Amino acid sequence: MACNLRPTILDKKELTSKTNAYRSDVLLVGNPNVGKTAIFNFLTGASQKVANFPGITVSGKIGECRLNSFSATVMDLPGIYGFGPASPEEIFPREILVKGQYEIIVNVVDGTKLERSLFLTHQLLTLNKSMILVVTFSDKMTEQGISIDIKKMEELLGVPVLVINSFNKSDLTQLKNTIFSRLEQPRLPRPILLPQLKKTKVFEKAEAEIKNILNLHSFPENDLAHLTKETLAYFIALRDDYLWKRLSTDLRDSIERIIKNTEHEFDLKNGLDIWLIEKEYEIIEQMQKQVLIRRSKAGQHSISEKIDRILLHPVWGIIIFITIMWLMFQTIFVVSQPGSDLLDLLFHNLAKEVKNTIPSPVIASFLADGIIDGVGFVLIFVPQIALLFIGLTLMEQSGYLARVVFITDRFMSKLGLSGKSIAPLILGFGCNVSGVLSTKSISDRKERITTILANPFIPCSARFPVFVMLSASFFPKHAGSILTLVYFAGITMAVLVSWILRNTLTRGEETSLLLEMPDLSVPSLRTIFYQTYLYLREFVEHAASWIAGGVIGIWILSVTGPKGFLGPDAMNDAGIMQESWIFLLGKLLLPIFSPLGWNTELVVALLFGFVAKEIVISTLGLLYGIKGEETLLGALGNSVDPISGLAYMFFILMYTPCIATLVAIKNEIGTKWAVFSVMIGLLAGWLVAFVIVYVGGLF
């Protein structure tokens, strides 16, 4: 009975390019927060997450479900509300749905929000696929004094209806059996929506004309041929973004004319699509009268609502939020430190051992300084990121993240962002990688891009030691104030960059915040840990090769030069290193930075800092040929004047995201934006540094 294959997260790209390889038997579809993922976890034998926050899952999950000797692939689609216009992340589930590469739809609906849930159900029924309707939250329904006439509903829709509690094992087992018996004997449902709509003059006319024009243009192509022309005409009239994308410009124009004419003829002020949506709700209201049984009025004060009075309070809400974030930071960096240190020590010793045992110094250095250092560098991030994702999942699963969005929206809207951007920006103080990864919850792509690009300007914890060291060497008497100034500047830059981007490159239709706020709930431990595991695996798989590659690349540039291989000692001897490619590169770049009063050593340290900002200090130590921070403080202070030093600190604050962050940016929004991120960092860093040096020179 157990399903022993673990589900794997599929990338959107992977899915669309290899749809056939990833066709599934069962598709789980429903609104956000309906308990869909808990069902998925049961079916595929792996506990994952119940997405409490709309839009957090932007990629589909797939897994294998087994019953006796049978096996079926199950895909969990991100939550959607219906066909029609979509933000970019919502196009993917609709594409999967209309392409029809599956046998059966399991439509999960929230029994306490039946009206809204049935809106999607009716649209799914027009897809002409075998379907099962699963009504969840039977426990909450009982609490609220409502129940469903299952027989009546099955009769009306022509599909099996199950009322379940997604955390009850016997309910879920029953669902599993139903799925397999449906897979064996598929039966088409009764699409009541289209026949009802056809009774209206408006739809009758629009549908006939759209159908005609589709025929004239021989649309659709093969992959949509299984859909009836009625269904296609209906989705197109609803302006479904995926289908509209598929239409040729000619066809689009013709259909636009048909819609305009219909709206004009029948005086549809709000447009045909809104009219269709309202009609569908009328049909649902009638149906609801037949199937929904209300025994008593619901008790109004749930515990969730009482807690919400404090969490959503304009003053207390913010205080609690700040406290929670602070606690999360503290926990992440205090708890992860020993783990990271241990891993660091482990890799350090391993590298030492390798150097001692392998006779060839070239191979030993490549393995120790290149590979082991590279891989180790990725792995020391793991404890921190694991804790971060535990915290994030907790916030998300409990429904708290939606509350944070609510209370912070009024501040964020001033920057052209919404409350959804606050958590990623705050997490950036810990680590920009975490900040970038946590933007998954932002469904508006342009807002997401803005939040991601602003993130590297937030001074992460890795830059902290660099700033401490540099401010102490350049400003021995005012180190604390300078440190605060740099932090404040980072926040100001992030705010400024967001504001500028939202008014230029990522200007879009103003993001009108609209999201569902789920009830507060206590997430299960298993769910949290499994979710964290999935995120971590994604991080290690995606980031490892790139980050490790970057470290190895820097190693190669450090131990080789125009004279060929310099020997591994280049990493420990400043004299030899001066012959290396990286030092030459530093010299080459020096003219760009000499107006700022920096020397080759400082520029070379910046090149290393591209891998990770904290490496800047160790590189400076190496280049100045000294060990230990005390002497470096003096050496730096003597060779660079304080104003140039301050400019250097500001440049380090901004100049480029570290490799790990860059890889995260590339994975989330693409190479183009990752390159752009480096460009704005360098540009902003140089300009600010120049202004500091110039203004400083006036005094």
Place this chain on the structure above:
Amino acid sequence: MSVLAEIKPRSQVLINEINGDSFSKRRLAQMGMRKNKTLVVLENVGKGPILVEIDHSKLVIGRKLAEKIIVRQVTPNKAR
């Protein structure tokens, strides 16, 4: 008639008209916000978003959007 953004918490209102950009209008309609539907305003403070309850689900609506939703008050300050 007034706009949703001006309605005090705990009031029940009837939606009369939804204006605004086409994307938000359609999205609101999908989520059940449509003409003649009643909803209860749960939270409405300062310049923040509005929290409403409709068909047993709670929706967070940005203030700018809430300014484009025309409503008619049914019961002022409905006791909860």
